Amino acid sequence: MTNYEQARRMVIDKVAPAGVERVLLLEAPGRVLAEDYVAPKDMPRWNNSAMDGFAVRSADCAPGTVLKVTDYIPAGVSSDDAVTPGCAARIMTGAPIPPGADAVVPIEETENTAETVKLLQQVKKHDHIRFQGEDVRGGEVIMTRGTLIGAPQVSLLASFSSVLVPVYRRVRVAILSTGDELVEIGTEPKESQIVNSNTLALATAVKLCGAEPVILGIARDDRDSHRALLSEGLKADVLITSAGVSAGDRDLVREILAELGVVEQFWKPGIKPGGPTAFGMKGNVPVFSLPGNPVSTMITFEEFARPAILRMMGHEKVFRRTVRGVLKEGARKKVGKVNFLRVHVSIEGGRFVASTSGDQNTGILKTMLRCNALAILPAEATEFAAGAEVDLHLLDPTLEMEV
Numbered sequence: 001m002t003n004y005e006q007a008r009r010m011v012i013d014k015v016a017p018a019g020v021e022r023v024l025l026l027e028a029p030g031r032v033l034a035e036d037y038v039a040p041k042d043m044p045r046w047n048n049s050a051m052d053g054f055a056v057r058s059a060d061c062a063p064g065t066v067l068k069v070t071d072y073i074p075a076g077v078s079s080d081d082a083v084t085p086g087c088a089a090r091i092m093t094g095a096p097i098p099p100g101a102d103a104v105v106p107i108e109e110t111e112n113t114a115e116t117v118k119l120l121q122q123v124k125k126h127d128h129i130r131f132q133g134e135d136v137r138g139g140e141v142i143m144t145r146g147t148l149i150g151a152p153q154v155s156l157l158a159s160f161s162s163v164l165v166p167v168y169r170r171v172r173v174a175i176l177s178t179g180d181e182l183v184e185i186g187t188e189p190k191e192s193q194i195v196n197s198n199t200l201a202l203a204t205a206v207k208l209c210g211a212e213p214v215i216l217g218i219a220r221d222d223r224d225s226h227r228a229l230l231s232e233g234l235k236a237d238v239l240i241t242s243a244g245v246s247a248g249d250r251d252l253v254r255e256i257l258a259e260l261g262v263v264e265q266f267w268k269p270g271i272k273p274g275g276p277t278a279f280g281m282k283g284n285v286p287v288f289s290l291p292g293n294p295v296s297t298m299i300t301f302e303e304f305a306r307p308a309i310l311r312m313m314g315h316e317k318v319f320r321r322t323v324r325g326v327l328k329e330g331a332r333k334k335v336g337k338v339n340f341l342r343v344h345v346s347i348e349g350g351r352f353v354a355s356t357s358g359d360q361n362t363g364i365l366k367t368m369l370r371c372n373a374l375a376i377l378p379a380e381a382t383e384f385a386a387g388a389e390v391d392l393h394l395l396d397p398t399l400e401m402e403v
């Protein structure tokens with residue numbers, strides 16, 4: 001494994017689901033079930049009709065038979081009156097099967113009046129009956145811990161009137177940008193100042209994971225400011241910092257984190273962009289120190305922080321889908337680091353084809369706007385011919401959707 005692969009694996013191995021909370025059903029979509037769910041009852045709860053038609057005794061039912069209609073059972077009503085020989089009950093879809101009946105004849109397979117029904121076709125025992133418990137048995141584990149909650153899961157829970165769902169709790173992710181050159185959005189930057197866009201980009205990425213961003217503002221390039229805000233950030237479930245992690249004399253993040261008891265697990269995991277990325281732990285709190293270049297910040301969030309946040313919220317699948325694809329244009333790189341190439345992937349003739357999304361310099365944000373995947377160029381290789389096969393991390397879930 002390369003440094004990069006080991007680093008990615010290490011992050012995932014260090015974190016665990018943060019805890020459990022019970023939420024209302026409509027808060028549950030996209031969350032992960034934290035306990036096995038045992039069906040409290042059978043579903044369906046009683047034998048019922050699958051069709052609008054007539055509940056009959058199948059033994060009476062040779063084609064051409066005329067039966068007397070003695071009952072009417074709409075949905076929402078149950079009848080204790082047994083269907084007796086030579087008789088039928090008019091019944092609607094979902095209504096309980098009355099005693100005595102053992103089949104339902106759909107209305108379109110009959111000729112009927114208010115008082116009689118003539119059967120036109122063969123009827124078999126159990127035709128068009130949905131039996132108690134045939135879908136779900138009471139006591140059965142019907143959803144296991146780790147299930148991602150979507151509409152079918154909510155439908156099941158609602159059917160059993162389960163109002164509150166145990167899910168892994170949403171994690172709080174503290175975000176701290178560092179640097180004297182930064183001003184907050186809404187403030188006109190003077191020359192040499194820049195707007196703190198990384199906090200907002202990170203908060204967006206955190207929200208898209210389903211987690212809760214906690215914005216700490218800007219730490220200035222002095223120890224007191226770093227100390228105060230980093231220790232505040234360590235009260236959250238996850239801490240992410242932007243900038244101040246490379247070789248500059250004002251790059252204080254790693255030093256102050258160490259003073260605050262954060263044990264660094266790696267620095268410089270052999271990647272580009274994102275060279276100076278650092279990762280540490282304080283107790284159960286993972287700390288991601290991401291480089292300040294906006295492109296590097298977003299890519300390192302994707303590769304390291306996002307999987308960890310998802311794991312802490314109970315997700316079992318935490319990495320973006322990786323596929324093999326071919327490069328449309330050739331590429332070159334220096335030996336020694338895994339390079340992430342920002343690419344635009346399309347599916348051509350059933351293959352994933354990756355075309356560069358522009359200038360790969362880390363200062364170029366536009367290339368990030370146009371990319372929907374990262375091509376992973378291995379550390380040792382230097383030359384990639386057009387048509388070379390590489391791994392692609394698909395960033396855009398709509399990539400495989402149709403217009």
Ligand SMILES: Nc1nc2c(c(=O)[nH]1)N[C@H]1C(S)=C(S)[C@@H](COP(=O)(O)OP(=O)(O)OC[C@H]3O[C@@H](n4cnc5c(N)ncnc54)[C@H](O)[C@@H]3O)O[C@H]1N2
Pocket residue numbers: 177178179181182194195196197198199242243244245246247248251274275276290291292293294296362
């Ligand atoms: N001598 C060396 N210099 C640098 C190295 C190195 O290894 N040796 N690494 C370079 C690489 S690679 C990167 S990436 C950057 C990362 O440095 P930092 O993470 O310490 O970040 P800064 O230098 O403070 O800022 C980099 C860049 O990003 C802009 N920035 C910073 N914060 C924000 C923000 N919140 N919102 C928007 N933009 C932000 C900042 O203005 C700079 O342009 O270091 C290289 N140097």
Ligand code: MOO
Pocket residue numbers: 271272273274275276291293296362363
């Ligand atoms: O790692 Mo820096 O992120 O290469 O620009």
